[in-house]
Amino acid sequence: MATAPKEINQPAPEVLLRVENVTKIYDGTVKAVDDVSLTVNKGEIFALLGGSGCGKSTLLRMMAGFETPTKGKIHLAGQDITNLPPYQRPINMMFQSYALFPHLSVWENIAFGLKRDGMPKGQIAERVEKMLNLAQLGKFAQRKPHQLSGGQQQRVALVRSLAKRPQLLLLDEPLGALDKKLRETTQLELVNIIEEVGVTCVLVTHDQEEAMTMASRIAVMSEGYFLQVGEPDTVYEMPNSRKVADFIGNVNIFDGVIEEDEADHVTVRCPECVHYVGHGVSGHTGMEVGVALRPEKIMLSDKKPKGEYNWCQGEVIEIVYFGAHTTYHLKLDSGKVIKAQELNNTRDLSCGLTWGDRAYAHWNDLAMVVLAQ
């Protein structure tokens, strides 16, 4: 049942996992998870994204059954599993450190869970074979985990957690141990395998690119609670708070005051410039707001833009070349530094700006998001 994430978000998705007002307090004082509620639909890849120590692992471990919630309930397919021990849950987890059994071969590691279920020998062999093929590990069946590379261990860990066909698959920083290059190729590989098996999946990561690439929905976490839950593009293009905008990707935030508040547009006056936002916002005249503007939505030129809105000028103080694009740091007259990202779509530097040049930055009136303070 290989279903693409987009098709799942149809009118009435079937809810598989329901977390209700779950709180976890360690040692009576450390509030690791604070009144979190969420639902995960069948077939979905759901990502928990957040900085270090924000409670992602704790939430995941409560789903797996390694921690019991201090408050709240967890339901799987309608059944209350809050107090079920981990070995009775139809949930499997892929551990951050893989936790492959060092004394068992790859084959035995994958068969471990199947044997516990008392599956007949022939069927186990068949299933393990299938899993080995899925992970392209056929050659390594008889090796011990320490004889594999990091990427191979990661695939063993993945198929070990998939072998039992769990209703829910939990991934705790599945690619954390891999280097950047291997990570990017593995992300898609991982998604393909997960979709081929057709398993619902909750993924923990602190890497926003990983969450965007792999997940159909993302929950952004901070200090134990959810800041925003939504599809990757929504969270990226329409963050609901400064923290989310800051956490997901790069962003320039201008502080200002709403000057004009109309149904089809607002203007925000900032010390650096005046923003003309081409849609209405929930706010009122005189309200202090932040205007978030992504670097890739800013265009640079050496000519003064027309009109009085949505541009500012400054001095190029830094040029960071990334290959596919270049990021310019522009020091505005107010002293504020903004970042603008230009695509390198020709082989000479796109806008011919260099250190010390004065430049104009401009953007269109649907490029920014107005955030309440």
Place this chain on the structure above:
Amino acid sequence: MATKQGFFSRLFDGKHAVISIPYFWFIMLAAIPILIILKISLSEMQGTSVSNMIDWSNGWPKLTLNFSSYQFIFSDSLYLKTYLSSIQYALLTTLICLVIGYPFAYFMARSPKHLQPMLLMLIMLPFWTSFLLRIYAWKTLLENNGIINNALMSLGVIDTPIAMMNTSFSLMVGMVYSYLPFMILPLYANLSKLDIRYLEAAADLGTSPFKAFWLITVPLSKAGIIAGSMLVFIPTIGEYVIPELLGGSSTLMIGRVLWNEFFSNNDWPMASAVAVVMILLILVPMAIYNKSQAEAEAK
């Protein structure tokens, strides 16, 4: 020649000098004494002293090897029986120590981190009193009019004292009591390093805690089990003090035979031969252990 020079300069450079120190001590403290024992075992008694193995009286060395002690060991079934019984007692001690020591070490390793140093101290506490004193203490506990029998009789549980001293029972009590720490310490060292995530992974894959213990904890602590067993088995084979003080004459242990040969019969070649055979008996399990270790590493 260049190679020779290279050899000597290599021998005296810092790195090799450091490595050579343990070798030096090994040769001085283990290899030479064992060779001396081997030499004595191949000589015979001449009055109160041991015969010279090499006779220079004719102007050139004449080597005489005397195997009579070894012949005697293998012809008199008492020696064989004593060796076998020593191995049996040592194996039984090892097994009992493992059965008692494993749960001990396991709960120590699982107890809160701040309690562990104290528990470790408690394990080592007996070493602070003399070994002999502790064995004597058991004597006063186990004797016919010892503390245990007196207590039971005054409580009316028994009418006549239970004969516990000078039996296999008292011997085993003494040996298990004395060697238990040597089992617990390596097991604890091993189990406290066991990554709890393996157990979580096992539980996650549907393994109950009891099953996970046998499937994960025990196999992963194999090195600790082997180390602890060796530390108990090897010294208990040749144990002398405990059989002498608690075992009595009915318990056959090779350590006591050795002592008798030396000090009662004053037969040094015989005593040395008994010791050499014992060393071989200990070397065999050691060799097996080393081989299994090497294989495990090669895997």
